[in-house]
């Protein structure tokens with residue numbers, strides 16, 4: 001199920017009969033530590049605390065969390081397990097608000113719960129594995145579709161971590177970068193991605209492990225990098241794409257899109273269909289997660305003790321008008337808008 005290769009050797013999530021094995025991303029790159037989640041509550045805590053993070057990976061973890069819930073609840077009460085599992089589903093749904101893949105995966109699992117009338121664990125596990133495998137297949141396909149746009153891109157800038165750590169495997173934006181690098185050498189630049197430093201701690205680690213050379217930059221160096229002419233594309237993932245193409249992604253994405261447009265650098269969003277929220281017409285309706293301000297201060301360790309408040313929104317919304325292409329496994333939308341999105345996806 002979780003086939004790896006030398007260009008894609010990392011896995012964030014692995015299922016075993018003993019539970020869901022999660023690579024603890026809070027400890028990377030200093031330590032490689034796995035945590036075994038044995039209950040849905042463990043999985044919800046793991047998502048909330050960002051041991052696993054990245055929109056598709058959150059959805060996959062939640063799907064396995066439902067398997068764990070069913071296993072526990074069915075053993076406790078084989079005649080009336082559904083209401084207890086629904087309680088666990090709701091707990092999983094509260095773990096993080098912005099990545100729509102979480103709610104999408106829980107809905108898929110709910111559909112299985114509705115139709116089973118015997119032992120639920122086997123069919124739920126089959127569905128969770130399908131969600132996991134489909135994500136890897138989608139990423140590989142998006143990798144090829146996205147790389148088709150990059151024939152003349154000597155330099156690419158990416159933001160946050162969108163690789164195997166953030167997905168079932170291979171990655172979204174980082175998947176396109178993997179595929180492009182297989183076609184020929186590129187200069188890959190990764191932002192640090194403050195305050196949680198997904199770029200510095202995860203992306204650079206992951207690329208290094210897979211022997212893809214990359215250069216780390218401070219977030220504040222991005223506009224200067226574009227001005228220098230060393231990148232032709234910015235490629236990012238997404239946590240939720242509204243029906244008109246507005247895209248919520250890691251804080252700082254919007255600033256990169258504004259700078260890219262100013263410098264004539266093209267801007268690509270790569271995300272599976274599970275990231276598109278057709279019920280949300282436009283980006284301003286997307287809930288933006290605000291995390292504990294201590295996370296911001298603790299990560300930076302620079303603010304004086306006298307700082308009494310800090311604002312820590314962890315996503316922002318890039319308007320569709322600043323996006324050149326959205327790559328999905330079902331095809332590519334150029335100049336996204338309600339009309340172009342509808343035309344491709346119907």
Ligand code: MRU
Nearest residue numbers: 053054055160162166237238250
């Ligand atoms: O807060 P995180 O680390 O979960 O945020 C992750 C991102 O914003 C990613 O860019 C996004 O989920 C796409 S991952 C394939």
